Amino acid sequence: MEITFEHVSHIYQPNTPFAFHALKDLSFHIPSGSYTAIIGHTGSGKSTLIQHLNGLLIPTEGRVKVGDFQLEPGKKNKHMKDLRKHVGVVFQYPEHQLFEETVKKDLMFGPLNFGTAETTIEKRIPEILEAVQLPEEVLDRSPFDLSGGQMRRVAIAGILMMDPNVLVLDEPTAGLDPGGRREMMDMFYNLHKEKEMTTILVTHSMEDAMKYADYVLIMNEGRLYMEGQPEEVLIQKKKLEAVGLDVPEMVEFLSMFEEKFGTKIPFHGQNIKELASDMLRVMKWGKCDE
Amino acid sequence: MNNLIIGQYVPGESMVHQLDPRTKITVIFFYVIVIFFANSFFSYFILAAFAFISAMLTRIPAGYIIRGLKPVWLLIVFTFLLHLFVTKEGDVLFRIFSFYVYSGALIQGFAISLRFFLLILMTSLLTLTTTPIAITDAIEDMLGPLKKVRFPVHELALMMSISLRFIPTLMQETEKISKAQASRGVDFRTGPIKDRIKAIVPLLVPLFVSAFKRAEELAMAMEARGYKGGEGRTKFRELQLSSRDYALFISFVFVLLLFWWARA
Numbered sequence: 001m002e003i004t005f006e007h008v009s010h011i012y013q014p015n016t017p018f019a020f021h022a023l024k025d026l027s028f029h030i031p032s033g034s035y036t037a038i039i040g041h042t043g044s045g046k047s048t049l050i051q052h053l054n055g056l057l058i059p060t061e062g063r064v065k066v067g068d069f070q071l072e073p074g075k076k077n078k079h080m081k082d083l084r085k086h087v088g089v090v091f092q093y094p095e096h097q098l099f100e101e102t103v104k105k106d107l108m109f110g111p112l113n114f115g116t117a118e119t120t121i122e123k124r125i126p127e128i129l130e131a132v133q134l135p136e137e138v139l140d141r142s143p144f145d146l147s148g149g150q151m152r153r154v155a156i157a158g159i160l161m162m163d164p165n166v167l168v169l170d171e172p173t174a175g176l177d178p179g180g181r182r183e184m185m186d187m188f189y190n191l192h193k194e195k196e197m198t199t200i201l202v203t204h205s206m207e208d209a210m211k212y213a214d215y216v217l218i219m220n221e222g223r224l225y226m227e228g229q230p231e232e233v234l235i236q237k238k239k240l241e242a243v244g245l246d247v248p249e250m251v252e253f254l255s256m257f258e259e260k261f262g263t264k265i266p267f268h269g270q271n272i273k274e275l276a277s278d279m280l281r282v283m284k285w286g287k288c289d290e
Numbered sequence: 291m292n293n294l295i296i297g298q299y300v301p302g303e304s305m306v307h308q309l310d311p312r313t314k315i316t317v318i319f320f321y322v323i324v325i326f327f328a329n330s331f332f333s334y335f336i337l338a339a340f341a342f343i344s345a346m347l348t349r350i351p352a353g354y355i356i357r358g359l360k361p362v363w364l365l366i367v368f369t370f371l372l373h374l375f376v377t378k379e380g381d382v383l384f385r386i387f388s389f390y391v392y393s394g395a396l397i398q399g400f401a402i403s404l405r406f407f408l409l410i411l412m413t414s415l416l417t418l419t420t421t422p423i424a425i426t427d428a429i430e431d432m433l434g435p436l437k438k439v440r441f442p443v444h445e446l447a448l449m450m451s452i453s454l455r456f457i458p459t460l461m462q463e464t465e466k467i468s469k470a471q472a473s474r475g476v477d478f479r480t481g482p483i484k485d486r487i488k489a490i491v492p493l494l495v496p497l498f499v500s501a502f503k504r505a506e507e508l509a510m511a512m513e514a515r516g517y518k519g520g521e522g523r524t525k526f527r528e529l530q531l532s533s534r535d536y537a538l539f540i541s542f543v544f545v546l547l548l549f550w551w552a553r554a
Contacts, residue, residue: 015353015354016354017300017351017354051469054473056469056472081475081477084472084473084474085475087473088473089470091466091469094470096463096466096470096496097467097470097474097496098496099491099492099495099496099499109474109492110475113474113475113477114475144499158474159473159474162475
């Protein structure tokens with residue numbers, strides 16, 4: 001589903017001493033089936049932004065369009081439940097939302113709320129379990145008996161069970177070990193590819209944004225600071241550092257390489273191996289093109 | 291939830307904010323007692339003036355306070371109407387259907403509602419300008435003499451400050467979880483009562499789980515830092531009366547004298 005923000009502003013607790021302007025005149029467009037990363041410092045408005053995607057928050061000004069749904073200030077949307085069925089949100093530490101007696105019941109909770117037939121839901125379970133790499137044995141266990149990483153997978157599976165068109169991920173790997181982190185990010189990427197889900201990833205990790213996203217939005221103090229393809233945006237060291245963000249390690253490495261050896265290797269989104277062979281070429285022949 | 295300001299603290303630098311919490315508690319304590327002795331126009335006027343001047347000195351926008359007391363207005367109006375129809379003193383002013391409204395009733399209605407309003411206004415001024423921690427510190431200090439009879443004052447204050455400290459945390463947690471569950475299709479706001487009550491379970495279970503976890507972690511952290519409470523423990527922020535506090539005491543005594551003189 002396409003997502004469009006038109007001059008969206010959001011103020012928390014307006015007309016009180018606690019009024020807080022979280023989003024300021026935000027406009028952007030996310031095409032259907034894309035993978036977009038949203039990056040920004042703590043307090044830059046990322047969480048507020050994603051809560052507009054499934055109608056948990058309504059803009060104080062402007063308009064949000066998600067597919068055929070529209071969110072505008074002052075208007076009650078009667079189809080909120082439909083919207084939420086299409087837009088699955090995985091919040092930070094999603095394991096905190098588990099509550100049922102068994103994993104199976106928790107997985108079925110979301111789709112049942114949206115009125116999906118029980119038989120349809122049951123058919124989905126094996127597929128989803130496979131996607132999140134959980135064994136079938138966990139189905140009858142209590143979610144509270146599982147390890148932290150497994151709980152997270154169950155919670156994510158609970159969202160995927162709703163079969164959403166848009167998947168919003170708010171730092172889904174926070175608190176996981178590096179191995180688990182990579183596994184989970186790869187899993188989301190595969191789901192994105194297989195199901196053609198529009199994916200929106202909120203992250204602090206420039207590496208993840210570089211590796212997975214086709215488009216990045218950089219937020220600062222409630223405004224859109226930069227946007228574009230990761231290979232273009234994430235190499236602008238000075239501009240990123242001005243808002244307290246780092247460039248990806250690889251870009252950092254290349255700039256140090258240039259400083260030390262005086263040769264520039266252009267960055268166009270190579271992975272580590274490609275970069276290594278580029279370097280080899282530079283060392284051998286003094287240039288990176290063949 | 292967000293509209294009710296009772297118990298809410300609004301940070302600020304005003305004179306009232308900087309008063310010692312003990313001073314504020316003492317003054318409000320006596321104010322609350324004294325207001326029940328008001329019985330003439332001037333006595334009410336003096337107390338009302340004191341409350342309004344205090345409210346102004348907090349530098350909190352008046353609109354915010356008035357809107358925050360909105361749920362209380364209903365109660366005040368109800369009190370007024372109740373007195374209007376029940377009291378039968380003075381002359382009959384007019385008649386609504388079969389109810390006679392007496393002049394005494396009108397006065398009584400106004401007086402009682404005003405009393406009620408001032409009570410709530412003054413007590414909310416305390417919480418609006420004082421952090422919960424400062425209030426518990428003050429209570430601990432003021433209950434100090436009870437230590438002589440082995441009353442666990444420090445433990446009580448600690449329990450109070452811990453529970454106050456965790457109210458915002460739990461509120462945040464509630465909001466977070468309810469948003470997560472709303473994203474999974476739980477509807478807390480519409481639908482039949484039966485369904486809405488059922489919708490609380492997915493909210494309460496995770497909330498309790500995390501509250502227990504938090505309590506355990508807090509206990510562990512306190513023990514790890516060698517906390518053993520009460521006796522011999524020093525304070526980072528010592529409560530200290532300043533000239534500002536004495537000035538308030540003196541003017542409050544003056545107000546009380548004036549009040550006594552103005553009573554009928």
